[in-house]
Amino acid sequence: MASLRALLTTSMALPAAAFWRMSCGIIQTGRLDPNISPGAVSAHVHKVSGASNFGLSSTYDDLIASRCTSCEIQDDKSAYWTPQMYYQRADGSVEEVPNGGTVVYYLGRGENRENIEPFPPGFRMVSGDPFLRSNDTASVTYSDGKFLSRPVSDRVSFACLDSSGHIPEVNYMARTECDQGLRAQIQFQSCWDGRDYQLDQSHVAYLSGIDNGVCPPTHPRQLPHLFFEVYYGVADVEKEPGGRFVFAQGDPTGFGFHGDFMNGWDPDVLKEAVDLCINDDSFNGQISYCPPLAKSQTPFYATNCPERQPIVNEQVKGTVECIPGCNVVSDGPARAARLFCPDDTPSINRAADEGPLAMFEPAPGDKLGGSSVFVGCVADNGNPRPLTGASFTADNMTIEICVAFCEDKGYALAGLEYSRECYCGDSIGSATAGDCSTTSKMICAGDNTQWCGAPSLLTVWGRAVGKRNYTEEQ
Template sequence: MFAKAIPVLGLILASALIGSVDAFWRMNCAVIQTGRVDPIVNPGKLAAHAHTIIGASNIGVNATHDSLLNSACTSCEITADKSAYWTPLLYYEHANGSFEEVPHAGSVVYYLGRGANRANIQPFPKGFMMLSGNSALRSYDNTTMTYSNSQYKGRPIADRVSFNCLDVAPMAEQPWMFNTSCRNGMRAQIHFQSCWNGVDLYKSDNSHVAYMSAIDDGICPPTHPVQLVHLFIETLYSVSSIVTSDGGKFVFSQGDPTGYGFHGDFQNGWDMDVQTVAVQNWV
């Protein structure tokens, strides 16, 4: 079982639930860098907007799997994972037009054993990259759906993004920044695609990957038959630390004041032997 592999691999195990319940691990990751860096969408040049990056210290505009793996350190708790993960910076735009960065300490990254085909989950291959979300969205898209069939119902792909306002009273999560007056922070959450075509490590239109029917569970489309680990990232923004009495607004770095355009990127930098053993021993 996965838990037995932990002493050998030196991984930090948050939970390993075996049997009919999903197996998973999670890790806390501090911020390693912020800036206009996006080696997936804008390789070799400045990105269109600023990101907050967690993971490998070697992250840069020309990052590759090998360069990430050769990083001196990682800001994540599992040292065998030299991957890079990034999301857009969140700012507060004051009424006078100035911008103030909203602080956050990093993200929590989940590796989940999800899907109807979870017994055949594969590790992320060497050189694999993907992004989830659409930075240009400013409204909820209820027409673009995941794959479905007679047994497994589809779901709007827009549900890959959600926000949770951590206040005194619990609030239902929403796919947009519905409330930014959150005493204990506003948490942005994103699910990644778990279905792969088995051929391409990356395609610029992201067509090498697809979401499961329920996004965080379900089946993969026939065009993307390889079941990958389900990746989920949470980022908690300290919105309560910002003085908002001037009537400004919160906005993500790509100019999005709604949150519908929240997105995340993943570039695999795992020690492949470690990742493979970890995944193979949790199902």
């Protein structure tokens, strides 16, 4: 399956404009939806990206208290979620379709884009209608005569990524035979009337052109324009006669695709990013060009904030007998019925997020216990490796485990890399050890308060004996 990073390079959904683009891994999979069903098991399964403290009743305070986020920008503890996709087989069983996360765009759009306001703390909204099963041409956006309206159903689009060439995007699942995957896309409302969250979404409205244009007079305050891309590995599923792709709410058409947002940004960071970056057309989406965003960016978001254990205790991954929840597949064209299942009450895992952790941030010369001293970070390009002695990989890797292993083998140095790897040696050869306090690193697989290097980067520890020189042997 193509990676999220590769997906970014193939995106053709939006024209060049001012925006930043952020990749997000999965943080939770299950029937959770605090926007629509706060405090209760929701009607259908969602894939959630963002704050690690996401749960059944998430609030702004819950999100910002999260230990981490599965998105690139660690100062953004927001939550972003969309429905799970399944492949339904002829016998009614369903198989989870691979999905690696969400790509989130924050765009400067609209005729009033110079006056875009940051999302207020705890702001929430939903875009899309999970019960739609056909094209809704009756519901249209605002028009003032100069800026024409557009069908609201155009908020959803699908891109079939296929080696046969470009296939035009449409607002339903017209084609799922896509050897490079199917990308679902949704635009959000950018206009706000200043009220708190309304369950019917009446507090927000779309721009006249959905992704551009003007706000209606009833919703004059303009917000950043949100846009999600969600990639599904439809080519990775073994298909069979009579099988079909269907979203978790029983939608085989795609007209009912939808997305949710709950703001969990650090308010100062978001304000500065909106002021400095959202209308700068030169950034081309790159977070690294926007200083307030770049300061908390990490390329290792998926490793450092992996998917948490399910909160709702039911099987929703792999192959299951039927779509989880009270959901039957409805082909339309009529709207799907809202079904209620009073006996549908799986148990809840109440495990809480650890909250923000104090990371162990050693500087060169700092000690760990009484036997090891931090040498620094060493680049490891593999040809040759700086540490050429014994090595091993473990899913419970910590600094202590690696150091003890290397000491037991008789080596003076222990280096950690890629979260789970340990390398030993007596010198780092011609390499140079340096301070890496501001370098992005991966947490240790066995201790999320410690750093265990990164791809092509070793965090090296040595015996705390005198002031030994660990470069090439004298």
